[in-house]
Amino acid sequence: MSHSSTGPAAPSSPAATGRAAPASADGTRLKRVLGVPSLVLFGLVYMVPLTVFTTYGIVTQVTGGRVPVAYMITLATMVFTAMSYARMARAYPFAGSAYTYTQRSFGPGIGFVSGWSLLLDYLFLPTINYLVIGIYLGEAFPAVPSWVFILAAIALVTVLNIVGITSVSRASTVIIAAQVVFIGVFIALSVVSLSGTGDVDLLRPLTGDGTETGLGPVMAGAAILCLSFLGFDAVSTMAEEAKEPARDVPRAIIIATVSAGLLFILLSYVSHVVHPSHQFADPDSGALDVMASAGGTFLSAFFISAYVAGCIGSALTSQASVSRIIFSMGRDGVFPRSVFGRLSARFATPVIAILVVSAWSLMAMLIDLGLLAEIISFGALVAFSAVNLSVVKHYFIDQKERSGAAVLTNLILPLIGFGLTVWLWTSLNGRTLIVGLIWMAVGVAYLAIITRGFRRPTPTIDVYESGDLVQRPEEDAHRA
Numbered sequence: 360m361s362h363s364s365t366g367p368a369a370p371s372s373p374a375a376t377g378r379a380a381p382a383s384a385d386g387t388r389l390k391r392v393l394g395v396p397s398l399v400l401f402g403l404v405y406m407v408p409l410t411v412f413t414t415y416g417i418v419t420q421v422t423g424g425r426v427p428v429a430y431m432i433t434l435a436t437m438v439f440t441a442m443s444y445a446r447m448a449r450a451y452p453f454a455g456s457a458y459t460y461t462q463r464s465f466g467p468g469i470g471f472v473s474g475w476s477l478l479l480d481y482l483f484l485p486t487i488n489y490l491v492i493g494i495y496l497g498e499a500f501p502a503v504p505s506w507v508f509i510l511a512a513i514a515l516v517t518v519l520n521i522v523g524i525t526s527v528s529r530a531s532t533v534i535i536a537a538q539v540v541f542i543g544v545f546i547a548l549s550v551v552s553l554s555g556t557g558d559v560d561l562l563r564p565l566t567g568d569g570t571e572t573g574l575g576p577v578m579a580g581a582a583i584l585c586l587s588f589l590g591f592d593a594v595s596t597m598a599e600e601a602k603e604p605a606r607d608v609p610r611a612i613i614i615a616t617v618s619a620g621l622l623f624i625l626l627s628y629v630s631h632v633v634h635p636s637h638q639f640a641d642p643d644s645g646a647l648d649v650m651a652s653a654g655g656t657f658l659s660a661f662f663i664s665a666y667v668a669g670c671i672g673s674a675l676t677s678q679a680s681v682s683r684i685i686f687s688m689g690r691d692g693v694f695p696r697s698v699f700g701r702l703s704a705r706f707a708t709p710v711i712a713i714l715v716v717s718a719w720s721l722m723a724m725l726i727d728l729g730l731l732a733e734i735i736s737f738g739a740l741v742a743f744s745a746v747n748l749s750v751v752k753h754y755f756i757d758q759k760e761r762s763g764a765a766v767l768t769n770l771i772l773p774l775i776g777f778g779l780t781v782w783l784w785t786s787l788n789g790r791t792l793i794v795g796l797i798w799m800a801v802g803v804a805y806l807a808i809i810t811r812g813f814r815r816p817t818p819t820i821d822v823y824e825s826g827d828l829v830q831r832p833e834e835d836a837h838r839a
Contacts, residue, residue, distance in 0.1 A: 393597055393600050393607075394603075394607060398597060398607055399594075399611045399618075400535055401594060401676055402611060402615030402619075403619060404669075404673060404675070406615070406673070407488075407538075407669040407673040408535070408539070408542060408669065409538055409542075409666050410623075410673070411426075411430075411630070412646035412649070413487070413587075414729075415627070415630060415645050416641070416642035416644070416646070417643070417728070418584060419631070419637045420639075420642055421579050421583065422571055422577050422580035423568055423637065424564065424567040424568040424635070424636075424637050425565065425566070425576075425580070426584075426631060427564045428564075429584055430584055430620065430623045430627055431624060432581040432783075433582075433584045433587070433620075434617075434620035434621075435779065436581075436585075436743075436779040437585070437588040437620060438616060438617065439747070439772055439776030439779060440743045440747060440780060441612050442773075443746050444460075444609075445610075445612045446750050446773075447460040447464075447595075447750060448595050448605070448612065449608075452604030452608060457474065457476075457742035457743075457749075458474025458687065459687065460473075460746050460753075461474075461746070462691075464753045464757070465748075465749065467816065470817075471688075473745040474684065474688055474693075476745075476798070477684065477741075477742040478681070478684065479734060480737075480739040480742065481684055481738075482719050483731055484589060484677040485516070485678045485681070485716060485719075485720045486719065486723045486731065487732065488512075488674035489512050489674060489720055489723035490726065490731065491670055492508055492509065492512050492667055493505035493509040493723065495663050496667060498663070499660070505724075506724045509724055512670075512671060513674075516678055517717045519675055520678050520713050521706055521710055534668050537668050538669050541661060545650075545653060545654070548654035549654075552633055552652065552654070553633060559632065560632075563631065563632070564631035564632060564635075568635065575786070578782065578786040579788070582736055582784065583732050583736055585739050586732055586735040586739065587619070588616060589735075589739055591615050591616040592743075594615060595608060597679075599683075630649045634648055634649040634652040634653070642729075643728045643729075646666070647663075650662045678713060678716050678717070681712075681716050682708075682712035682716055683709060683712075685709065685716070686699060686709035686712050699712055730790065730794075733790075733791035734791060736791075737787055737791050737795035738795065738798075740781075740783055740787075741795070743780045744777055744780045744784065747776040747780065748777055751769065751773050751774065
């Protein structure tokens with residue numbers, strides 16, 4: 360059952376049915392322990408229900424106070440893209456996310472470029488969590504340098520990820536519960552605060568404060584907000600640890616995307632009603648101005664506690680996801696197999712990949728929040744575009760599923776998703792596009808090196824009925 364770039368049908372292997380997870384280079388397997396509730400929680404924790412406040416001050420200024428409108432546009436785009444992820448997760452229920460889908464649909468070369476773009480997103484997502492942990496704990500404890508909090512968070516998250524995915528799932532439940540309690544308190548105190556005033560403009564979060572006009576600023580804000588929705592992509596990376604990946608992963612993707620999107624719209628709307636201004640003491644920590652307006656010192660302290668817990672959870676899940684993408688690429692031989700393609704015999708987790716992500720995350724002590732958020736969105740949007748096109752390639756072109764409703768699900772909807780993601784991608788500012796294109800150029804250069812100037816095939820793998828990952832014959836020749 361050999362893989363080719365023409366896009367074969369999804370293999371009916373134990374991996375597809377959920378009976379066994381594919382093995383690493385030394386035969387160690389990921390553990391299938393996650394059901395739909397755990398996968399949804401994983402996605403929601405990855406997105407962090409309170410992530411609306413990560414870039415709230417920045418996006419409020421970019422859009423002129425129209426953050427809820429920007430979220431509506433982003434959610435519409437993400438729903439179409441999430442449907443494409445769900446379709447591809449049914450076809451290829453393996454770890455690797457956009458990398459796996461584009462590799463299986465278009466071939467290993469394009470799969471590598473897509474995976475490389477997604478790495479830009481995934482490598483920086485734990486970093487942004489550590490950065491905002493430093494920002495908000497630095498506000499709460501100004502006597503302690505922010506880098507101390509960043510290092511402590513990196514150490515904690517690294518240990519939990521090495522121990523295993525079950526610990527991540529259990530921690531996710533606790534973190535989500537804490538944030539749900541905070542959201543209830545925030546909305547209740549906001550209503551109480553607004554009830555004491557006679558001048559409340561309920562349309563202002565939709566019309567803005569007049570500082571920015573037109574659709575352009577809203578689209579720019581919507582492009583930045585894409586980082587809020589990365590949880591559904593993270594769910595797809597856990598396919599090899601899902602009990603029934605072909606069934607559970609698609610359901611969890613849609614549920615997590617829609618639930619989070621509606622919550623983001625609600626929280627951003629309430630925030631702007633209770634604090635109808637784009638002026639902040641510091642845009643990076645603009646949420647503290649919102650909390651002060653809604654509930655004073657008590658709510659500000661409660662927010663910092665719940666938000667930091669959420670960021671720890673997001674760092675936990677994002678590091679788990681990117682380490683599995685690196686493991687998947689290492690297992691394919693794109694990265695050195697002997698280093699990245701192995702799991703810990705004791706914990707059944709990709710320890711080396713986890714440690715590499717932890718070292719990368721030290722950049723949280725150096726980088727700017729606004730630029731970091733935009734870079735993450737750039738990588739995500741490139742990968743999202745590739746997955747939308749993968750649906751067309753796999754189902755409409757290769758499988759020739761073109762009758763009746765199949766035209767809608769296999770062609771029209773993914774093309775709409777592709778168009779929307781490209782529109783958002785081009786709405787990012789110039790510095791972000793330059794950084795992103797440089798990253799992609801480095802990826803192409805690396806691919807040229809490992810393929811000896813594109814004269815040798817990109818290393819890839821096959822999935823057999825046993826569920827084992829077996830090296831392709833041409834890869835044996837390449838390594839020889």
